[in-house]
Amino acid sequence: EVVLTQSPATLSLSPGERATLSCGASQSISSDYLAWYQQKPGLAPRLLIYDASSRAPGIPARFRGSGSGTDFTLIISRLEPEDFAVYYCLQYDTPALTFGGGTKVEIK
């Protein structure tokens, strides 16, 4: 199976700052089949990015996904108060899908 490692585990930032989240895969993900989700307490995850860099409908332009192969990045250009949450990556390249362990973006 493909193991996804997200770093850092926690990111402490202030509103307005830039957030850079990483997702590393144990083997190359072909066709960039990687997605990013945002989850707030008590709520279901929300799709932000699919196919590594395509924004889902309704997702603000401050969310940008990039990367290929084994290294993927989610950048939030300027943090808004509503962006403080946990973020997960998901790979869907192999028949067995896998999620990363998550990165918590908290208010500094």
Added chain:
Amino acid sequence: QITLKESGPPLVKPTQTLTLTCTFSGFSLSTNGVGVGWIRQPPGKALEWLALIYWHDDTRYSPYLKNRLSVTKDTSKNRVVLTMTHLDPVDTATYYCAHTNLGVTNHAFDVWGQGTVVTVSS
């Protein structure tokens, strides 16, 4: 508008079998490319993918849980049913179902249900 809703027992005893139902609207599981997946999240922990069923009855399972899981669909009733056998307290989690469409987001889940909490305890 696509919506999904999970339902099932909130409390299950160890060794019992869990049956969860995902009832959806706004799409058909007979449409090419459409699938419904199951994902769970233990309290305070990360998401874990469990299973996926597609419009043409192709099914996929987590290799760790493959022997305990079964997913079926009832296209006429817009439902997907997940069955998990031999429940253990470590299976305590919020269980989600989610929609995917190969022609839109490939296998990425774009719409999720609100989740249902299942506690395994004697």
